[in-house]
Structure formats: structure tokens, C-alpha cells
Amino acid sequence: MNAASAPRQGARRARLLAIDENGHVSHHRAADLPSLLEGGDLLVANDAATLPASLQGTHLRTDRPVEVRLAGGHSLAAHDVTRFTAVLFGAGDFRTPTEKRPDPPRLQPGDELALGPLRAAVVRMLSHGRLIELAFNHPPAVVWEGIARHGRPIQYAYVPATLAIWDTWTSIAGRPVAFEPPSAGFVLDWAMLRALRSRGVRFATLTHAAGISSTGDAELDRLLPFDEPYYIPRSTAVLVRRTLRRGGRIVAVGTTVVRALEHAARLPGWVLPGHGVATQRITSLSHLRVVHAIVSGLHEAGSSHYELLRAFQDDPTLQEMTAQAEARGYLAHEFGDLVFIARGRNTFSRRLTA
Amino acid sequence: MTDPSFIRLRVAVTGGTSGLGRSLVRELLDRGARVAFVARHRPDVERTMLDFPTAHGITGDVSRKEDVHPIAIQILGALDGLDVLINNASSLGPVPLRPLADTDCEDLELALATNLVGPFRLTKALLGSLAASARSGGRPVVVNISSDAAVTPYENWGAYGASKAALHHLSRIWDAELTNEGIRVVAIDPGDMDTPLHALAVPDADRLTLKQPETAAREIADQIAAPANPADAGLHEVAQ
Numbered sequence: 001m002n003a004a005s006a007p008r009q010g011a012r013r014a015r016l017l018a019i020d021e022n023g024h025v026s027h028h029r030a031a032d033l034p035s036l037l038e039g040g041d042l043l044v045a046n047d048a049a050t051l052p053a054s055l056q057g058t059h060l061r062t063d064r065p066v067e068v069r070l071a072g073g074h075s076l077a078a079h080d081v082t083r084f085t086a087v088l089f090g091a092g093d094f095r096t097p098t099e100k101r102p103d104p105p106r107l108q109p110g111d112e113l114a115l116g117p118l119r120a121a122v123v124r125m126l127s128h129g130r131l132i133e134l135a136f137n138h139p140p141a142v143v144w145e146g147i148a149r150h151g152r153p154i155q156y157a158y159v160p161a162t163l164a165i166w167d168t169w170t171s172i173a174g175r176p177v178a179f180e181p182p183s184a185g186f187v188l189d190w191a192m193l194r195a196l197r198s199r200g201v202r203f204a205t206l207t208h209a210a211g212i213s214s215t216g217d218a219e220l221d222r223l224l225p226f227d228e229p230y231y232i233p234r235s236t237a238v239l240v241r242r243t244l245r246r247g248g249r250i251v252a253v254g255t256t257v258v259r260a261l262e263h264a265a266r267l268p269g270w271v272l273p274g275h276g277v278a279t280q281r282i283t284s285l286s287h288l289r290v291v292h293a294i295v296s297g298l299h300e301a302g303s304s305h306y307e308l309l310r311a312f313q314d315d316p317t318l319q320e321m322t323a324q325a326e327a328r329g330y331l332a333h334e335f336g337d338l339v340f341i342a343r344g345r346n347t348f349s350r351r352l353t354a
Numbered sequence: 355m356t357d358p359s360f361i362r363l364r365v366a367v368t369g370g371t372s373g374l375g376r377s378l379v380r381e382l383l384d385r386g387a388r389v390a391f392v393a394r395h396r397p398d399v400e401r402t403m404l405d406f407p408t409a410h411g412i413t414g415d416v417s418r419k420e421d422v423h424p425i426a427i428q429i430l431g432a433l434d435g436l437d438v439l440i441n442n443a444s445s446l447g448p449v450p451l452r453p454l455a456d457t458d459c460e461d462l463e464l465a466l467a468t469n470l471v472g473p474f475r476l477t478k479a480l481l482g483s484l485a486a487s488a489r490s491g492g493r494p495v496v497v498n499i500s501s502d503a504a505v506t507p508y509e510n511w512g513a514y515g516a517s518k519a520a521l522h523h524l525s526r527i528w529d530a531e532l533t534n535e536g537i538r539v540v541a542i543d544p545g546d547m548d549t550p551l552h553a554l555a556v557p558d559a560d561r562l563t564l565k566q567p568e569t570a571a572r573e574i575a576d577q578i579a580a581p582a583n584p585a586d587a588g589l590h591e592v593a594q
Contacts, residue, residue: 175430235491
């Protein structure tokens with residue numbers, strides 16, 4: 001499938017492939033998303049804004065250029081910005097496909113990095129030569145300013161133009177805690193929220209620190225998604241509970257929302273409000289307790305995003321989805337077209353609950 | 355004195371190092387709010403932070419497109435969200451003030467960039483956070499500092515007056531559109547104050563006749579605390 005090559009060419013003009021609970025496929029405009037929802041449903045989106053998490057700089061011991069991509073944090077607390085999980089690349093930038101990027105210099109704990117106005121140190125190596133825990137040697141306010149002013153959005157070679165920060169923020173973007181955009185949320189705008197309200201569809205948000213989606217290294221990609229902190233407001237937990245009790249559907253905008261809600265699902269029909277860290281992988285064997293349907297971008301089979309879709313529909317249905325999307329020229333990735341996938345009758349979840 | 359409705363309220367003020375903005379920072383801190391302020395010049399920001407050590411100072415220029423998202427990120431990083439945004443930073447346009455026919459197009463553009471487009475961009479960048487505040491039971495509000503020059507056609511105040519009139523109307527429309535999201539947008543005219551901006555505009559004014567910015571800051575804080583009232587939308591003239 002071809003990738004969308006410009007920011008926001010998706011959003012309002014994107015197309016939307018829908019799969020209902022019987023596995024039937026239909027085609028729509030993304031702007032018509034409200035017509036797929038019914039009064040009493042609850043649409044839940046991730047309101048994380050996206051940090052400009054790519055920092056160019058120098059590995060001081062070797063004086064060689066590096067690109068640091070912040071890929072995960074420990075919590076969503078605003079003061080907790082001194083330690084990150086990060087993926088490092090050697091010289092170059094997003095214009096070179098990640099799988100062709102040179103490796104960074106051989107890294108050791110204690111190595112120092114100069115990243116624009118910021119200084120950081122390698123705290124320890126994680127399970128891969130390019131994956132590190134990194135610490136900024138500054139107070140939080142200095143780190144925020146350094147990232148805000150020196151950082152660039154993480155981006156990939158299939159979008160040739162340099163992204164601005166605003167290209168990576170959804171309309172509802174709030175606290176800047178995501179490392180890549182929670183991109184399914186690009187479909188939302190304020191007019192759509194109004195349209196949803198007039199249909200009797202409720203809207204709620206959670207905040208989930210969407211992590212890096214691709215590292216260009218198959219071994220490293222297999223570790224994705226990393227653990228991701230999230231926050232579910234009490235008001236959202238209340239709406240989830242009320243919606244389920246009244247027989248409405250929970251429709252998640254994006255894989256991060258599924259991950260957070262299902263991680264927080266403790267008892268049937270109930271998600272725990274507050275802070276958490278999503279550590280689980282959602283696959284074809286996952287039992288979905290809360291989410292009935294997902295709005296997502298299109299992703300390649302084998303990616304962690306695609307794996308998550310297998311919790312909603314069986315493989316033949318998803319293969320049919322991919323075939324139809326390819327035949328009709330749907331565009332993949334974060335600025336591309338969308339799918340709406342209802343939880344099917346033949347999935348593991350449904351068999352368990354039946 | 356702390357004010358229960360301000361405890362833990364997260365407030366950002368632009369143009370926070372002089373005049374009304376500085377008085378707002380002091381007033382809001384006194385009432386118990388958590389405050390971030392923005393100004394263009396780092397030495398001014400640092401000096402103000404020495405005076406108000408619990409406030410978060412941010413260096414940036416709201417009239418510059420590239421500065422707006424870095425400012426928003428730092429506001430949210432300092433306050434962990436946002437309940438109140440006060441767009442206070444203003445540009446007079448060309449000084450000394452002059453007739454519109456003698457105003458350079460670039461000066462008009464600069465006044466619009468600071469007084470209209472800057473507040474629009476910053477509000478838009480922070481709207482998601484304000485909506486999140488509303489969904490969580492807060493009463494978020496955007497305060498756009500306006501002027502009687504937004505309504506009365508004073509000669510020689512063309513660039514400033516036109517930009518403030520546009521900001522005023524933007525506030526009214528946005529307030530109507532955001533009512534259902536639980537976000538208020540108000541334009542407030544603080545009156546003629548004894549501030550550096552006023553001195554620049556009217557160098558020979560009798561300062562004794564001017565309102566103190568501390569008084570205006572108190573009145574604005576009272577309006578932020580006031581319960582939302584649909585009839586409030588539009589230009590507030592605080593008592594003078």
C-alpha cells in the first residue's frame with residue numbers, strides 16, 4: 001500500500017473503509033465518520049499533543065553526529081522529563097529511510113550528547129545497541145524549552161516535506177506527551193464533534209503517550225510498542241461505564257486508546273480512572289473487555305498496529321480489507337486514509353464472551 | 355489573598371513582564387493560581403521570575419508563527435494543562451501614533467500579528483487543553499485583553515484600534531462556537547492604565563488620571579472567577 005506523502009492530506013478528505021461486526025466491508029468519506037455511530041455510543045480519542053521528539057546533535061566522545069529520537073517516558077507528569085527511552089541514529093535525517101540510516105557511534109553508559117541547547121547522558125544500554133535510557137542534565141523547565149525550541153517532529157522519508165510541529169497536532173491536542181502523533185485523531189475536527197453531539201454520540205478523551213512506531217530495525221521493531229504511560233480522566237471512566245451499562249458501544253480513535261482502555265479494564269464494564277502504564281500487547285488472542293470498534297489508519301501486516309486490529313476481526317476479513325484498500329488506492333500511514341473496524345462475531349473476544 | 359476559585363487554577367498570561375500583564379501575574383499568584391507567563395525578552399522574563407519565583411517564565415514572541423507551538427508546549431509543560439489563557443501581549447502599531455494614511459502596511463501587519471493572529475494561534479494551540487479542562491469539570495476561559503479603541507474610532511489609533519476590533523469580534527464568535535464545549539471566550543477592556551504601553555501612546559498624559567494596572571488586574575481576576583453567563587459574551591467594560 002502506498003503511504004500518504006503529505007501531512008493532513010488525510011484528515012477531512014481521507015477515505016474510510018468500514019467493517020461491520022459481520023465482517024462486511026463498505027467505503028465512506030472520513031468526514032462521514034459520525035454516520036457510522038449511533039446515539040448512545042461513546043467515541044474516545046487520545047488528546048496527547050506530539051512533542052518535537054527528534055533532536056539532532058553530537059556524540060561528544062567521538063565528535064560524531066547523532067539523531068536522538070525520544071521514544072518513551074516513565075510517566076505523564078510534566079516534571080518527569082529528565083529521563084527517556086531513546087532510539088539513536090547516526091548522521092543524517094528523516095530524508096533517508098530509517099532502515100538505511102547509518103548506526104550511531106558505539107554507545108556506552110556515561111557517554112555525553114550535545115543536543116542543541118541540551119546536554120544529555122547515556123544512563124544505560126537497553127536491549128539493543130541503538131536503544132538507550134537517556135538523562136538530561138537540566139531542570140525540567142530547561143528540558144521543556146530545549147525540546148520545544150530545538151526538537152523537530154519525528155518523521156519518515158515517505159513524507160518529503162519537513163513537518164512543522166502543528167502538522168503533528170490533532171485538533172484536540174492537549175498535553176504534549178506523545179512521541180509520534182496519535183494519528184487516527186487527525187480525522188476529528190470541532191465541526192465533527194458538534195455533529196457527533198447532535199447525533200447523541202458522547203465524546204471523551206484520555207491521554208496516552210503514543211510512542212515511536214518504527215525504528216528502521218526489524219529486531220528493534222519487534223520490541224514495539226514500548227510501555228506507554230496513560231491517564232484516564234474520571235469523567236471518561238464514568239462515561240465508559242454509563243455507556244456500557246446502557247448498551248452503547250465504545251469506539252476508540254486509534255490503537256493507543258484501545259491499549260489504554262483495555263489496560264485499565266479491570267471488571268466487566270469498568271475502567272480504572274487515573275494514571276497507568278500500558279505494558280500489554282494486543283493481538284488476535286486478546287480478549288477485548290471494553291472497546292467495541294476502532295478507528296485507525298491503515299498499517300502493514302506484521303506491524304504492531306496491524307496485530308492489534310486482529311483482536312477485532314479474523315484474518316480473512318482483514319485480508320479482504322487490505323485487498324480492497326489496495327485495489328482502491330487507499331493511502332497508508334499517519335496522514336493517510338482510515339478504517340473503522342467493529343469487533344467481529346468470529347474473534348477470540350467474541351467467542352470468550354459468547 | 356488566596357481565593358478558593360483560584361486554587362490549583364492553571365493560568366497563562368502573555369506579555370507578563372510589564373504593565374497589566376505583570377500585575378495579572380502578581381494578582382493571580384496572590385489568589386493561589388499556578389501561573390506561567392510569556393514575554394519576548396529573556397532578561398525581562400528572568401527579572402520577573404526573580405520577583406515571582408513561583409511563576410514559570412517563558413521566552414517567546416506570540417506574533418511569530420514559529421514561536422507559538424514552542425510557547426504552548428512550555429506552558430503545558432509548566433502547568434500540566436491549562437484552565438485560563440489571558441492574551442494580554444499587545445502592540446500599539448507605529449509610534450508615535452499617526453493617521454492611517456501615514457501608517458505603513460508593514461506596521462498594520464505587525465499590529466495584526468501581535469493583537470489578532472498571535473492570540474488566535476496561541477488559543478488554537480491550547481484549545482485541546484482548555485477543552486480537556488472543561489470535560490474534567492473545569493470552567494476554562496480565554497481572556498482577550500481589548501480596548502475602548504476596539505469600539506470607538508479614535509484618530510491616530512488606526513492600526514491598534516482595527517486590530518483590537520477584530521480581536522473583539524473574534525472573541526464573540528469563538529465564544530458562541532465554544533459554548534457547547536464549555537469554554538468561555540471574553541474580550542475585556544481594562545480601561546486607560548498607567549502602563550509603559552500607554553506612556554508610549556500618550557507621552558504627555560496626566561498619569562494621575564489613569565487607572566493603576568493592579569486595579570485592572572483585580573477586576574479581570576474577578577471576572578475569571580465569575581460564573582459563566584451567556585449574557586456575558588462580548589466586550590466587558592470593567593468599572594472605571
